[in-house]
Amino acid sequence: MTIAAALEALAQLLGQRLSRSKSDLDLHAASETYYPLARPDAVAYPRDTAEVSALVRICAEHGCPITGWGAGTSLEGQAQAFSGGVVVDFREMDKVLEINAEDMDVRVQPGCTREALNTELRATGLFFPVDPGANASLGGMAMTRASGTTAVRYGTMRDNVLGLEVVLADGRVIRTGTRARKSSAGYDLTGLMVGSEGTLGLVTELTLRLRGQPEAVTAAVCGFPDMHGAVAAVIDTIQMGVPMARIEFVDAAMAGIFNAASGGSMPETPHLMVEFHGSEAGVREQVETFGAIVADHGATGFDWAERPEDRTRLWEMRHRAHWSTLASAPGKRALVTDICVPISRLAEAVEETAADIAASPVTGPILGHVGDGNFHAILLFDPDDGTELDTVKALSHRMAERALAMGGTCTGEHGIGIGKQAYIKAEHGEGWQVMGALKAALDPQNILNPGKLVPPRN
Structure with missing residues (x-):
């Protein structure tokens, strides 16, 4: 063989x-x-x-x-x-196969991208809400259990995949889940496959939950004098039950990168980027409540984006943060971190991470989907300098350990792959060995994405 x-x-x-x-x-x-x-x-x-x-x-x-x-x-x-x-x-497997507008679901092939699907859905009044920033394929998003800027309201891929068609390691084709909104029929094979990173099968079709386009959408960006005020405002907003569609955080360094990339004039201080979805009256109420909360934490310089083109520019700036950061430091590469902690520990986690980066010889702007406790540092290093690579790896290591110590996870949305295997055992304990047993049962030859996610084979 x-x-x-x-x-x-x-x-x-x-x-x-x-x-x-x-x-x-x-x-x-x-x-x-x-x-x-x-x-x-x-x-x-x-x-x-x-x-x-x-x-x-x-x-x-x-x-x-x-x-x-x-x-x-x-x-x-x-x-x-x-x-x-x-x-x-x-x-070449990128088709939208069937739109069921009345049931608010859709069948797609795995190569169909998020943007292509939403373009196809424009005439239906529906949209697919999971937005990781990149125009990722929906199959890849399911396999990494992706989320993104809208997860605080609409959930992650785990919450929006109803069913899958999967080719197993021996070539068998199975279907998981149904178009029904709930089921208690046996093991949740859909949930098992979502987030499996291609180690248990190849997805060839997805059935996805759709949402209705909101009647009114308003977005805004506001600055804060310090990081603590911005993060505390997020915590208060969530605890008050304000139904945010997006609530994103960027630190002062990231605000400066945005300005350089887009010709903007954001004060180089921490900022929140927010979006509200709902009825006209509901959005007005959400805006008023949010405004009162953040004012208590020293927010200034509200810049509202009510026109679609203004909102598009705002979120394009956020979505291009990774590439804008790389453009700000020609010749550098990036290690992009990804941790998620309970909301009550968010301010502590962000502030400790910022202090750790500031004390190091490298730079790393911080941003994230802080409405669900998930944030990232884009740690820049010279690929020809082994010392810098060791430094950013050590920073990333401390971030992961910090998250675990706070009752969080080493990865909120990027997955394990090969980069986070050092932490999954600490996070799951014997559960990691159970994952390995499932892999061995479904892929005894270890041919599906070997070396990723699960314990190494002896």
């Missing part, structure tokens, strides 16, 4: 849609963050579930590793083929 024999059989199945060109291998070797290149032996471009099933059967027969690929935006190395083998790129 060899990879070469698998590739020969796959070439007969897929023809020119099995690529071994250097440009394709290089494209599928990189990630958005600091991990080294990991070239696969080939890249496959299937067009339907039957081809994915046949592809997996061939790879299983020859013991060839398989790694799924959506848009390549994952941040913990999930889509990189560190064991070689075949990367399965789902770009």
Whole structure:
């Protein structure tokens, strides 16, 4: 059993849609963050579930590793083929298959992106709310249990995936879940697959929950004299039950990066970026309540964005934070951290993280979806300076340990991949071994995204 024999059989199945060109291998070797290149032996471009099933059967027969690929935006190395083998790129499986407007759900193929789906939904009055910032594929979002700026109101992918079609490690095709809004029929296989990072199967179809477009939408940005006031305002807003659609935090360094990238004039102080959804009257009430809360914490310089184009500019600035940060430091790379803590510990976690970064020789602006206790530091380092890489890894390590000590998690939305395996045992204890047992039962040859998420095989 060899990879070469698998590739020969796959070439007969897929023809020119099995690529071994250097440009394709290089494209599928990189990630958005600091991990080294990991070239696969080939890249496959299937067009339907039957081809994915046949592809997996061939790879299983020859013991060839398989790694799924959506848009390549994952941040913990999930889509990189560190064991070689075949990367399965789902770009040709990108269709919206069925919109059920009355039931507010939709069936899509895994390569369909979040933006493409919402474009297709415009005429229906519905939208898909999970917004991680990048125009990620929906299959990849499900596999990493992604969330983002709107999770505080609409939940994560865990809350918005109703069912899946999955090709297992032996080529069998199963369907998990139904279009019903609830079920007590056996194990929750949908929940098991969402967040499994391609280690248990390849998703070939998703059934997703949709939401109604709100009657009124208003967004705003406001500054604070210090970090504590901004984070305390978030905590009070959540505890008051204000139904925020988005509530994002950026520190002073990130505000300066936004200005440089967009030609803006935000004061270089901590800021909150917020959005309200609802009826006209409901949004007005939410705005008034929020305004009173943040005023008590020293907020100034409210800049309201009621027109759609103004809101788009505001959130594009936030969504481009990663790339804007890299542009602010040419030649640098980034280690993007991702922790989530209980809301009551949020101010403490952010302030301790900021002090830790300030005491180090590297820079790292802080931002995050703080409405659910999730925030990030974009730690910049010179890729040719091993000392700087060690420094940012140590900062990230302390962030993860801090989160765990506070009753939180080492990853709120980026997943485990290879980057967070050092912490998942501490977070889950014997539960991590249970994950490994599930992996061994469903993928006894360890061909699906090997080396990721679960304990190493002996």
